[in-house]
Amino acid sequence: MEHRSLRNACIVATVLVLAFLTFWELRIRSTKVGISYDDGAELWSHYRAKVYLPADQATVFIGSSRNKYDLDLETWEKRTGEKAIQLAFEGTSPVPALHDLANDSLFKGKLMIDVTEGLVLTTSPYNFKAIDGAIAYYKKQTPAQKFSFQVNRVLESQFVFLERDYYSIKALLNRIPLKERPGIQHEPYFPIDFGRITFGRQDKMTDRFVQDTNIQNQVKGIWAYFTKMAMKEPPPPQKSIDSIFTQIAADVKKIKARGGQVLFVRTPSTGPFYMGETMAFPRAQIWDHILQITEAPGIHFSDYPSLAGFQCPEFSHLSPKDAITYTNNLIDIIEAGKWWQFPHKSAGK
Amino acid sequence: MVFNSYTFIVFFLVMMGLYNLPISWKSRKIILLLGSYLFYAAWNPPFILLLWLSTVIDFFVGRALYTQENKAKKKALLVISLIGNLGMLCFFKYGGFLLENFVSLVNALGMDFHPAKPNIILPAGISFYTFTTLCYTIDMYKKESKPVKSLLDFSLFVTFFPHLVAGPIVRPPQLVPQFESPKKATRLQLYQGLFLLSLGLFMKVVLADTFLSGPADTVFSAKAALQTLDAWMGVLAFSGQIFFDFAGYSTCAIGVAACMGFTLPENFRYPYGATGFSDFWRRWHITLSAWLRDYLYIPIGGNRKGPVRTYINLMITMLLGGLWHGANWTFVVWGALHGLYLSIERFIQGMKPNAGLQNAQVAGVSMRLGFVKALFVFFLVNVTWVFFRAPDFTSAWQLLTAMFTQNSKGEIVLSTLQVISVSVIIVGMVLCHWRMRNTSVLATAGKLPSWLLGLVWAILLILLILSQESSGSFIYFQF
Numbered sequence: 001m002e003h004r005s006l007r008n009a010c011i012v013a014t015v016l017v018l019a020f021l022t023f024w025e026l027r028i029r030s031t032k033v034g035i036s037y038d039d040g041a042e043l044w045s046h047y048r049a050k051v052y053l054p055a056d057q058a059t060v061f062i063g064s065s066r067n068k069y070d071l072d073l074e075t076w077e078k079r080t081g082e083k084a085i086q087l088a089f090e091g092t093s094p095v096p097a098l099h100d101l102a103n104d105s106l107f108k109g110k111l112m113i114d115v116t117e118g119l120v121l122t123t124s125p126y127n128f129k130a131i132d133g134a135i136a137y138y139k140k141q142t143p144a145q146k147f148s149f150q151v152n153r154v155l156e157s158q159f160v161f162l163e164r165d166y167y168s169i170k171a172l173l174n175r176i177p178l179k180e181r182p183g184i185q186h187e188p189y190f191p192i193d194f195g196r197i198t199f200g201r202q203d204k205m206t207d208r209f210v211q212d213t214n215i216q217n218q219v220k221g222i223w224a225y226f227t228k229m230a231m232k233e234p235p236p237p238q239k240s241i242d243s244i245f246t247q248i249a250a251d252v253k254k255i256k257a258r259g260g261q262v263l264f265v266r267t268p269s270t271g272p273f274y275m276g277e278t279m280a281f282p283r284a285q286i287w288d289h290i291l292q293i294t295e296a297p298g299i300h301f302s303d304y305p306s307l308a309g310f311q312c313p314e315f316s317h318l319s320p321k322d323a324i325t326y327t328n329n330l331i332d333i334i335e336a337g338k339w340w341q342f343p344h345k346s347a348g349k
Numbered sequence: 350m351v352f353n354s355y356t357f358i359v360f361f362l363v364m365m366g367l368y369n370l371p372i373s374w375k376s377r378k379i380i381l382l383l384g385s386y387l388f389y390a391a392w393n394p395p396f397i398l399l400l401w402l403s404t405v406i407d408f409f410v411g412r413a414l415y416t417q418e419n420k421a422k423k424k425a426l427l428v429i430s431l432i433g434n435l436g437m438l439c440f441f442k443y444g445g446f447l448l449e450n451f452v453s454l455v456n457a458l459g460m461d462f463h464p465a466k467p468n469i470i471l472p473a474g475i476s477f478y479t480f481t482t483l484c485y486t487i488d489m490y491k492k493e494s495k496p497v498k499s500l501l502d503f504s505l506f507v508t509f510f511p512h513l514v515a516g517p518i519v520r521p522p523q524l525v526p527q528f529e530s531p532k533k534a535t536r537l538q539l540y541q542g543l544f545l546l547s548l549g550l551f552m553k554v555v556l557a558d559t560f561l562s563g564p565a566d567t568v569f570s571a572k573a574a575l576q577t578l579d580a581w582m583g584v585l586a587f588s589g590q591i592f593f594d595f596a597g598y599s600t601c602a603i604g605v606a607a608c609m610g611f612t613l614p615e616n617f618r619y620p621y622g623a624t625g626f627s628d629f630w631r632r633w634h635i636t637l638s639a640w641l642r643d644y645l646y647i648p649i650g651g652n653r654k655g656p657v658r659t660y661i662n663l664m665i666t667m668l669l670g671g672l673w674h675g676a677n678w679t680f681v682v683w684g685a686l687h688g689l690y691l692s693i694e695r696f697i698q699g700m701k702p703n704a705g706l707q708n709a710q711v712a713g714v715s716m717r718l719g720f721v722k723a724l725f726v727f728f729l730v731n732v733t734w735v736f737f738r739a740p741d742f743t744s745a746w747q748l749l750t751a752m753f754t755q756n757s758k759g760e761i762v763l764s765t766l767q768v769i770s771v772s773v774i775i776v777g778m779v780l781c782h783w784r785m786r787n788t789s790v791l792a793t794a795g796k797l798p799s800w801l802l803g804l805v806w807a808i809l810l811i812l813l814i815l816s817q818e819s820s821g822s823f824i825y826f827q828f
Contacts, residue, residue, distance in 0.1 A: 009800075012804065017807050143394070145354070151356070164817045181765055184764045
């Protein structure tokens with residue numbers, strides 16, 4: 001083999017790869033899709049490592065997607081003068097993250113826990129997979145993986161096609177409509193406009209999503225699918241519910257014992273979704289009970305007019321614009337209730 | 350660090366830059382060595398100490414072994430080296446396994462003994478670098494090659510980052526002479542290296558991780574009995590996954606070394622095109638097979654002590670080869686099955702006149718018969734993969750039952766897309782192995798016109814970039 005032949009092949013390959021990637025990037029951008037970061041264990045671990053900031057410099061958020069959509073991180077950081085560390089994960093129980101922080105003796109900061117009742121009480125492995133995987137990854141993360149993350153961060157901030165959930169080979173192939181084998185069920189495919197993820201791990205609906213009720217209805221359909229699936233499962237036995245409560249109480253106690261501060265928040269949901277939630281998870285048995293056993297303060301959106309008036313486009317999460325208002329109002333309520341102090345706060349909203 | 354990571358890409362570019370600086374050969378070797386330590390430490394820095402310990406002990410013991418004339422002292426030195434190397438391997442790799450079996454044994458004898466489970470982390474690549482250093486000290490004992498002159502060259506021989514954590518397992522004569530005189534990649538080597546690196550990453554990231562690992566994991570972790578199709582698809586997916594994963598790593602390693610002007614030994618030669626089991630082991634993980642042959646099978650007698658001892662030696666070699674892969678009885682059974690296959694093949698060959706020639710060469714045998722033989726070998730190798738991949742015997746047995754009995758009530762766990770992906774890739778892989786069995790990828794690539802090779806290369810890279818599976822570690826890192 002001659003080196004010239006290989007050199008020419010190398011040139012051909014380089015030109016073709018660059019041409020294809022340019023075409024692919026431009027094609028995706030022509031659909032008005034912007035940058036979104038891969039919200040996997042790597043990004044979660046990046047923020048998990050930051051929880052050791054002193055209590056007057058940061059607040060940690062755990063829970064599920066509602067915390068990620070409803071809390072506008074920029075607003076929080078601007079108003080409080082503190083870092084907002086988002087550790088929530090879509091569709092997951094807050095219990096493993098709480099347990100992880102409770103057992104980390106170096107964590108002594110402020111912790112806000114989003115209470116989405118169905119996910120707090122879940123025992124389905126599906127609802128633990130992402131968070132358990134992220135915690136395990138964080139504990140075993142190697143220096144090489146940390147460096148790769150930093151390189152990836154730079155690339156992801158420039159190229160839309162690097163979004164794994166929508167543009168990887170697997171994601172593209174999974175969208176081919178094939179006749180499925182009996183008994184095989186796929187996870188519903190969320191429209192891309194439903195959640196674009198910032199580097200701070202905030203989920204944001206696109207303007208197109210907020211304006212287009214057809215896309216919103218697709219997500220409402222997915223909630224209906226999940227509800228149907230959940231109803232097929234037997235309700236969790238009282239014993240497991242009790243053990244979840246016991247663990248939450250014990251973990252909150254551990255954090256408080258070393259000076260940490262815990263605040264529970266029930267974020268808004270609306271329409272049939274909220275109705276279903278209130279029927280399935282009566283407030284007295286879940287929300288009130290959690291506050292009682294943990295002796296921690298809590299903010300339920302329905303108790304505060306400034307939090308209760310939002311309309312979630314797909315019944316469960318706030319639009320980016322409402323997230324800003326919600327975050328401002330939430331900070332006002334926290335301060336008014338004197339639950340937390342923000343010594344570095346700025347005056348204006 | 351792993352080859353399929355951004356960290357490695359940056360590391361490789363920096364290393365290439367530094368390695369090609371116009372400075373002395375010794376300085377460039379020091380750069381290579383420090384880079385190799387960084388490569389290893391990027392996974393878990395403290396374990397670098399083990400690597401140093403192993404290197405220093407074997408360098409000095411090796412030299413003493415070569416010069417020592419007193420037989421008793423020579424044997425004592427060899428024992429020190431064996432205890433040092435194998436002791437470390439046993440502690441880290443087999444400590445938990447040995448304790449678990451000891452506890453089972455004493456409990457079976459009626460003693461109530463329940464020690465705490467040891468929490469031992471397996472250092473990456475320990476099985477590989479232990480075998481690399483072991484062969485050096487054994488060679489020194491037998492005076493089969495000369496001692497390495499400098500600690501720098503010996504350290505580089507042990508630690509050279511392309512082969513450090515997952516092979517190919519190199520012998521001193523294969524690599525040490527390459528460090529003795531200044532090396533710089535020719536342009537041909539550089540392009541070949543880059544092509545092999547692209548191909549290896551494609552095999553690992555696209556074929557093994559993106560398409561095959563999912564179906565294999567799903568099937569091997571299934572709790573319920575499966576339908577026959579799902580069971581077979583899972584096992585076939587694993588047979589492809591482990592090949593593309595490991596051969597992909599070796600291809601990357603050979604490619605990276607070539608970019609710096611070094612030649613590493615071939616580790617895979619289209620194994621699923623093998624027409625017999627001895628042929629298979631001349632094609633699968635070639636450097637381990639050769640190591641086991643030269644440092645275990647032949648020293649314990651090989652085929653020199655009659656047919657019965659030959660079969661026993663074959664079984665011992667394959668059982669230990671199985672155990673090398675992992676501290677679990679399932680690996681032992683995997684090795685035992687291969688030992689059994691080899692023994693049966695040898696027995697059958699022994700009954701035929703001049704049959705020894707038939708195995709490795711298809712010449713003289715019709716292509717069709719050869720292909721049928723290759724398929725039969727592939728089928729039996731797949732059965733062994735069940736034990737290799739299954740977490741325990743219950744799972745292995747459940748899977749084998751599903752593979753060989755018609756169970757219409759079994760669970761369906763693989764999607765249509767997964768079944769199609771596995772079928773296409775595995776059929777393509779087997780046909781490719783059969784067609785390429787007597788050639789090499791570089792020879793084949795050399796026959797293609799530049800534009801076509803460029804197109805193929807581009808497709809590999811585009812699929813690699815689009816797969817976005819960047820950080821999965823290689824299966825053989827755990828061995």
